[in-house]
Amino acid sequence: MRVWNARPFVRAAIVFLSMCLGLAAAHAAEPPAPPAGAPARPALDPADIEAFLDGLVPLQIEANDIAGATIAIVKDGKVLFAKGYGFADMETRTPVTPETMFRVGSITKVFTWTAVMQLVEQGKIDLDADINTYLDFKIDGKGGKPITMRHLMTHRAGFQEAIKNLGAQNSGKADLAGYIRNNTPDRIFEPGTVPSYSNYGAALAGYIVERVSGMPCDTYFEEKIYAPLGMMRTSIRQPLQKELEPYMSKGYNLASGDVVPFEIVSGYPAGSQASSALDMTKFMIAHLSAGKLGDAQILTPASIVQMHDTVAKVDERQNGMALGFYETSRNGLRIISHGGDTIAFHSDMHLIQSEGLGFFVSYNSTGRGDTTPRSSVWRKFLDRYYPHTPPAKPAEVSGLGVNDVVGSYVTSRRIETSLLKAFSELSQATVSVNDDGTLSVSALTGVNGQPRRFEQVGDGLFREVNGQDQLVFKKEADGSITLAPWSAGVIIFHRVEPSRSAMTQLLIAGTASAIVFLNLLLWPVAAFVRWRYYTGLEWRLPAHLLRLGTMAASAALLTMIYGIALLFLPLLNDPWKIDDTLDPTMRMLQMIGMAGAALTVVPVANAVQSWWNPLRGLLGRVKETAVALSCLALVWFAWSMNLFDLSQRY
Numbered sequence: 143m144r145v146w147n148a149r150p151f152v153r154a155a156i157v158f159l160s161m162c163l164g165l166a167a168a169h170a171a172e173p174p175a176p177p178a179g180a181p182a183r184p185a186l187d188p189a190d191i192e193a194f195l196d197g198l199v200p201l202q203i204e205a206n207d208i209a210g211a212t213i214a215i216v217k218d219g220k221v222l223f224a225k226g227y228g229f230a231d232m233e234t235r236t237p238v239t240p241e242t243m244f245r246v247g248s249i250t251k252v253f254t255w256t257a258v259m260q261l262v263e264q265g266k267i268d269l270d271a272d273i274n275t276y277l278d279f280k281i282d283g284k285g286g287k288p289i290t291m292r293h294l295m296t297h298r299a300g301f302q303e304a305i306k307n308l309g310a311q312n313s314g315k316a317d318l319a320g321y322i323r324n325n326t327p328d329r330i331f332e333p334g335t336v337p338s339y340s341n342y343g344a345a346l347a348g349y350i351v352e353r354v355s356g357m358p359c360d361t362y363f364e365e366k367i368y369a370p371l372g373m374m375r376t377s378i379r380q381p382l383q384k385e386l387e388p389y390m391s392k393g394y395n396l397a398s399g400d401v402v403p404f405e406i407v408s409g410y411p412a413g414s415q416a417s418s419a420l421d422m423t424k425f426m427i428a429h430l431s432a433g434k435l436g437d438a439q440i441l442t443p444a445s446i447v448q449m450h451d452t453v454a455k456v457d458e459r460q461n462g463m464a465l466g467f468y469e470t471s472r473n474g475l476r477i478i479s480h481g482g483d484t485i486a487f488h489s490d491m492h493l494i495q496s497e498g499l500g501f502f503v504s505y506n507s508t509g510r511g512d513t514t515p516r517s518s519v520w521r522k523f524l525d526r527y528y529p530h531t532p533p534a535k536p537a538e539v540s541g542l543g544v545n546d547v548v549g550s551y552v553t554s555r556r557i558e559t560s561l562l563k564a565f566s567e568l569s570q571a572t573v574s575v576n577d578d579g580t581l582s583v584s585a586l587t588g589v590n591g592q593p594r595r596f597e598q599v600g601d602g603l604f605r606e607v608n609g610q611d612q613l614v615f616k617k618e619a620d621g622s623i624t625l626a627p628w629s630a631g632v633i634i635f636h637r638v639e640p641s642r643s644a645m646t647q648l649l650i651a652g653t654a655s656a657i658v659f660l661n662l663l664l665w666p667v668a669a670f671v672r673w674r675y676y677t678g679l680e681w682r683l684p685a686h687l688l689r690l691g692t693m694a695a696s697a698a699l700l701t702m703i704y705g706i707a708l709l710f711l712p713l714l715n716d717p718w719k720i721d722d723t724l725d726p727t728m729r730m731l732q733m734i735g736m737a738g739a740a741l742t743v744v745p746v747a748n749a750v751q752s753w754w755n756p757l758r759g760l761l762g763r764v765k766e767t768a769v770a771l772s773c774l775a776l777v778w779f780a781w782s783m784n785l786f787d788l789s790q791r792y
Contacts, residue, residue: 206509247482255466309718348411393486426500463631541601691744698738
């Protein structure tokens with residue numbers, strides 16, 4: 143499961159983007175032969191792989207303060223390599239082995255999609271039927287258009303992001319039906335149009351599996367997928383069964399820190415699974431072998447082809463989304479993948495169908511870096527065993543260029559209608575031009591933490607300098623600009639008007655906050671001056687009451703805006719605790735804010751009266767006007783960020 147992470151927000155690296163893997167965008171059948179004089183490609187054999195990974199992974203986990211990792215590789219229906227690194231328990235120094243269980247996060251979704259395809263084979267689910275056919279409540283798409291299972295599998299149902307009740311850490315027990323019915327996100331895109339990764343959408347698919355199959359989703363997985371494949375150290379249950387607890391790795395933010403408690407996922411078909419690397423090899427082999435492992439056939443060959451090769455794209459030059467897998471093509475190879483993140487565990491699974499190769503990696507700690515090292519180890523593996531030289535930059539390029547695409551962009555995986563809209567709006571990505579004519583995207587940094595540079599190679603097409611990752615900018619029919627990153631199968635970006643940029647909104651809200659805060663802070667000083675140099679006229683009504691009302695409005699607005707921020711910011715590192723228990727505090731802050739908004743008429747009246755009050759000087763009049771305008775700006779900010787939304791769905 144991909145969850146809200148605080149560090150990407152704090153560092154303005156769009157939390158939603160941090161949940162999407164680095165994906166490249168090339169499609170070719172075979173890697174080209176190395177140029178003449180190039181070193182021979184190393185043999186893809188267990189000894190060479192072990193020597194290579196032994197020289198890489200221990201350094202990764204040490205440098206990043208990670209406790210342990212597990213890696214498994216399959217090739218042509220056999221396990222080629224499986225090994226653990228580091229520790230599953232830092233206190234007992236228990237080593238990681240290929241049989242150690244790690245939480246695989248959103249890779250769970252691929253098991254859910256596999257279950258869906260099994261039911262499609264049985265004629266119990268139609269990929270293109272309205273999902274309300276299978277539900278005991280109703281969900282309409284934006285504009286009343288029906289949402290289908292195909293939309294859920296390709297993350298195109300149109301749901302906005304929602305984080306409330308994503309986890310059940312406070313209760314310790316997941317309630318899938320309750321979560322699905324009570325936390326339906328608003329739809330902000332028409333079904334089938336815009337990719338927007340959705341945990342809720344996958345959990346909803348799991349709920350449909352329950353209703354159609356007549357058994358709980360965890361039981362279904364155990365009977366229809368785990369048992370046939372012999373995955374005896376895999377479970378979607380929360381908490382984990384007692385007999386599996388000895389095999390389960392502890393999770394950490396940092397290996398040198400405290401243990402992260404076992405994470406309870408409300409929409410568990412979207413991200414609760416725990417698996418060993420050896421168990422994951424069985425699942426990968428089945429998907430690479432036309433749905434078969436030994437005598438077990440979990441999907442027909444036709445379903446495997448349909449699942450892997452039915453691709454939705456926003457642009458033919460960029461990666462798309464298959465039925466449950468996203469394309470991650472790289473090094474001249476078509477690759478389909480899925481990643482997964484919990485608070486502590488970070489995993490990837492990659493399948494190269496043309497090579498019969500599967501690669502699984504998982505880390506049991508977040509580590510010190512901005513991103514976990516899983517992408518690095520996979521790319522290093524590809525570069526070693528499937529080397530590829532990207533094509534040269536064309537001599538001339540035309541079409542949508544660097545200067546046409548600069549600006550601020552908001553991710554499609556965003557909060558738009560609920561009271562946490564600010565977390566999306568203020569985490570926009572900025573596209574800017576570098577001195578050498580390349581462009582950079584603020585949210586896209588390299589492993590070294592430095593901005594990556596992209597050079598134009600086509601009409602709106604930009605490729606990373608000395609790399610393969612591509613960005614595709616496109617001018618839509620309405621004149622707007624969209625950005626499709628290499629993860630365009632599950633997310634795109636929309637350019638916003640300068641008036642809606644994060645910088646503009648922060649400048650307005652920050653300046654307004656500073657003015658009203660200073661006015662509140664200096665109020666006692668001003669009161670002392672009035673008392674010391676008392677004049678009866680200065681204390682007459684309504685001037686005195688107007689000042690009091692201005693202070694009340696200012697204090698109320700600041701209390702709501704910054705109270706909500708202070709309520710949520712500490713929880714971004716542990717989003718499982720963002721649940722209904724916050725509602726009373728949230729409601730109280732909203733009521734205070736609404737009172738402040740209603741009272742904003744008072745500072746406006748105070749500013750007006752200051753201009754005809756003969757006792758006020760120019761400086762006082764300007765100050766009162768600035769305070770009134772600042773209060774209005776704070777009301778505008780709170781309104782535009784939906785802070786007055788009383789639905790309590792966020």
